[in-house]
Amino acid sequence: xxxxxxTQRLIKNxxxxxxxxALDVNYSKLIRACGYLPIVLPYKIDFKDYMKELDIxxxxxxxxxxxxxxxxxxxxxxxxxxxxxxxxxxxxxRIPLFxxxxxxxxxxxxxxxxxxxxxxxxxxxxxxxxNKKTKYLQYLENLKSLNSxxxxxxxxxxxxxxxxxxxxxxxxxxxEHKKAKIxxxxxxxxxxxxxxxxxxxxxxxxxx
Numbered sequence: 001x002x003x004x005x006x007t008q009r010l011i012k013n014x015x016x017x018x019x020x021x022a023l024d025v026n027y028s029k030l031i032r033a034c035g036y037l038p039i040v041l042p043y044k045i046d047f048k049d050y051m052k053e054l055d056i057x058x059x060x061x062x063x064x065x066x067x068x069x070x071x072x073x074x075x076x077x078x079x080x081x082x083x084x085x086x087x088x089x090x091x092x093x094r095i096p097l098f099x100x101x102x103x104x105x106x107x108x109x110x111x112x113x114x115x116x117x118x119x120x121x122x123x124x125x126x127x128x129x130x131n132k133k134t135k136y137l138q139y140l141e142n143l144k145s146l147n148s149x150x151x152x153x154x155x156x157x158x159x160x161x162x163x164x165x166x167x168x169x170x171x172x173x174x175x176e177h178k179k180a181k182i183x184x185x186x187x188x189x190x191x192x193x194x195x196x197x198x199x200x201x202x203x204x205x206x207x208x
Contacts, residue, residue: 002057002207004036004048007083007103010043010075019075026190027062033195034203043046043053043082058084058096058207061103063149063188070115070152084110091180096207099184101150107184108154108161108175116155119173121148122150126167135162136183139205142198146173146187153186 066077164174189199
């Protein structure tokens with residue numbers, strides 16, 4: 001069974017000093033529904049140990065926490081640093097990398113994209129306008145009524161990346177790397193009560 005490593009969000013406890021790692025339980029359920037075994041990466045252990053010992057097939061960068069560049073704070077900085085190194089490792093070792101929401105943003109920033117704040121993108125649904133040049137066209141064409149939960153969007157995209165899809169307003173919703181095995185999108189497949197088969201097929205199509 002293929003093993004997929006996934007990152008977590010960081011949360012500061014309010015009642016006493018403690019930094020917590022957190023992950024929506026549905027992420028692991030979603031990855032298992034795709035036929036893979038989820039491996040959750042902690043921040044205080046070198047992720048390379050997991051890559052070496054567990055034969056990780058791919059990585060998913062999940063949502064939660066703003067990028068430090070748009071909301072400067074210690075938790076975002078810690079997560080950015082961790083995920084920047086993880087992206088670099090995946091690129092150098094040709095490990096497939098998939099981003100969800102913040103995961104798409106950190107990938108875009110790693111390759112030199114910039115961001116801007118945006119309104120009216122939280123708690124809405126939208127259809128995807130697809131770039132016919134994307135390698136994942138057959139999967140993206142089957143997606144319907146996607147959710148949206150983000151306050152920032154790509155302003156200027158890196159030349160290394162291809163825009164795979166936008167909403168009707170032109171907000172970038174999916175990207176891929178032009179050469180490396182990297183794909184990412186802004187919607188949250190894990191937040192559906194019943195997972196969408198077309199979104200499962202997209203994840204499986206990417207990692208397979």
